[in-house]
Each structure stands twice: as C-alpha cells, then as structure tokens.
Amino acid sequence: LFLIQPTCAPTNDHLMELLIMVDACKRASAGRITAVVPYYGYARQDRKAAPRVPISAKLVADLLTVAGVDRVLTMELHAGQIQGFFNIPVDNLFSSAHLCNKIQGQIPYNNAVIVSPDAGGVERARAVAKRLDAGLAIIDKRRSGPNVAEVMHLIGDVDGKTAILVDDMIDTAGTLTKAAKAVMEQGANAVYAVATHAVLSGPAIERIVDSPLKKVVVTDTIPLSKAGKDSGQFHVVSVAPLFAEAIRAIHHHDSVSRLFD
DSSP states (O other), X not given: OEEEOOOOSSHHHHHHHHHHHHHHHHHTTOSXXXXXXXXXXXXXXXXXXXXXXOOHHHHHHHHHHHXXXXXXXXXOOSSGGGGGGOSXXXXXXXXXXXXXXXHTTTSOOTTEEEEESSGGGHHHHHXXXXXXXXEEEEEEEEEEETTEEEEEEEEXXXXXXXXXXXXXXXXXXXXXXXXXXXXXXXXXXXXXXXXXXXXXXXXXXXXXXXXXXXOEEEETTSXXXXXXXXXXXXXXXXXXXXXXXXXXXXXXXXXXXXXXX
C-alpha cells in the first residue's frame, strides 16, 4: 500500500491524517505500508540548535514508525541525515535532474551562473551547475534570528551573467529575495530562482513580487496557493512522474538508486 500525503500546511492536520490512515491500513492487514511524503514537515528542526528545544524531525520519524509505516518515500529532505532518524528504509528523491530538464525552456541558461543562497546548499547548486554546464557562485549568509537572513558576501563571478538561485525550499523568501538583490548589485543581467518546496509562508509572495526575480520555478510537492498563482511569478513543475517511477520500482523490487543520478 502506498499512502500519498504531503505534510505541508496545515502541517499538524496532514500529519495526523497520515498517522490515522496508516493505523487504519495496518488494522486492515496491509502487507506493507509505504508513506509517500513529498514534503516532510518539521524537517528543519533536525538538531538542538539552542538549549531546551525539541528535535521535531526525529519525533515525526518515530510517530510514523510506531504507527506502522514500513518505508518512507520523500523528496529533498532539508538535511539528508534525517534518513538516519528512521530504522526503516527511506528513499530521499532529488528534484535537481528533473528540474534541469524542465527549466531549459523557462530560463535562459546559455550564459548562466548557478548561485547557492547559503553555504548549506552548495552541493545542490553544484549538481545543477554540472548538469547545465554553468558556473557556480555562493552567498555567505548569516542569520541574526529565526527566519531572518542577512546577505554578507558573494563568492564567485555573476557580472554580465544570468543568475539562477537554487534552493530546497522557499519559506518566507527573505533569503531568496536578499540573494536576488545581492547578485543584481554585483552586475548580473537577470536573476531567476529554482526551488523544490514552495512553502511560501507569511510575506513570501509579496517579497518575491517586489524583488528583482524574473521568474521562480517550483515543484508541486506543495500545492501552490491562489495568491502564488495570481502573482504570475511562478512556474510549477510536476514531480508526479518521478514519484510514479519510484513507486513502480519499490513495488516491483527494482532499483530505486538510478533515480538519484
């Protein structure tokens, strides 16, 4: 059995629904239950960054396991080590290759440089740069508080080039819009953004509309809000074919690892 349920907002409602469905299926004698979670909620709370705080990503992993999930299929975990929170198989799909194939018709990339908005996303940005045969730049970002980002320095050359910001998610869009402004100040001709999860909380859409970003390419792991659609700034790429192939491979006991290439 494959239960498809993203844990996007309202996160607690969706998570509880998933747990109840898993319990119902387990009590109905399902042979194996795979939770297909395109967006893994609470993923950013994966460590004790301050005293007396929970590790919610681990708690969610425990809840799923105790409820009766035998395998988890997800996409672009905020931190890969979250897979280690589970004692069951976890397949963490990457959208990089899928997005690269799709953005070629949406973003001019002949003279492009791929920009990581922070040091933690360098590996992701490097993978995209390699596929598109483009340059790589990194933004040194320092936070003064939760969801508050301040761009400090740009490492790399974006002068006279098309900058493509690559990230795993867009939450309040503070990081993304400040990064877009920074690369334009350094001489980029235009700036675009590519992200997997369009969380878009708080003032995110307003910030993107008011930013230098020409277009933002996101996937449908999280349904794009009406405000996002109406803004005209977003292009949505479906990752359904990628999940469909992963589900087929799991069901037929084929290799899933080829989907990570």
